Amino acid sequence: MYEAVHAHPDGDATVARHAATAARYGYEGVVVRTRDALDPAGEDGEPSSEAAALRDEYGVDVVDAVEIDADDATSASGAVGNYRSERTVVCLVGGGDGLNRFAVEEPRVDVLARPMDGRGDFNHVLAKAARDNGVHVEFDLGPLLRASGGGRVRALSDLRKLREIVAYYDAPHVVSANPRSHLELRAPRELVAAAEAVGFDPEWVGAGLRAWGEIAARNRERRSEAFIEPGVRRGRYEEDG
């Protein structure tokens, strides 16, 4: 299972501290959403030397990602084009109807992060588009763990609505607690238990935590030299005569 973290300078803990804590909690990897926190992967998808060193040190996979936080679909489109060739995982922060719509209709986006934040909303049209384009919809468990009062109630009712729509259309999903420091990180079993207490299916939450790793593995394979297009790879051939 993987967790997608905000690392220093965006968050309050460095990538190494997140990786050390995640390893202790039983994660297989961390996806670093903060662009400035980790060097991008190499040309053909192999982890950067920093990520490889962290892997050797702590035994967790460290994935370079970017979280695009744009004002509107036009600027988001430019940013997606810029970062797609550079980063292993591309997330786009939703939170407005235009941005959510743009993200689910853009196959180059891996994850639509926090779609219900702010004035964002989700419906069946977006769910179908997300399914057809393979865009994973993120379920942000942060408010469940850290918010209180009315804000938490609203966030939970949004999560329920999102869950019902996404599960009905079988759109791909990811689950994360959006930790901003090692103190906000929670072990996978705790996340599953907390989500179960608010009505999520534990298996489904587990699948959402594993999906980060599947996205990273797929994108690394796509960027590797042997990859031509889905189903076609450059391999070894028998030589004639």
Added chain:
Amino acid sequence: MKHLPKHLRPRWRYVAVGIETWPDADLGRRAFQRALWYAAGNLIGDAGSADADLTLLSFSHGDGAGEAVIKVRHGHVAEARAAIACVSEVDGDPVGIHVRGISGTVRACEERYMRRADPLSTQRDVAFGDAERSAVVRGDACDVRVESGYVGAAAFDIE
């Protein structure tokens, strides 16, 4: 009062949790117990909290690390785990919390999951980013003092 016959006594599970905070946080037992019960009340309601119990049996904390044993009624461990995950701060200090394991007796819980000797923390200056800063180092973990508070780093960052 005369104690209950054995088959009527509630059965308990003892949950060992590890606690992490910034080094300047001062966590008290009562404050932690209150935060735990509040988290349970807010997540699983009064009825659920009464079922799960969640009484603190032992608690220790100092220099940014701590541990506790929580008593939970048998059969309500999943709810208890969920409530424990929702403890995000105690008296305004953010806390990291993690279930180390669950035992059927207090003794097994302490023998198996409580660490007698935590690595001692030391205060020293480290090179972080492009400046020399003071930091609290405990084993691999290293909390670096910056203008706005602390940044969690690891030995990997300061070598």
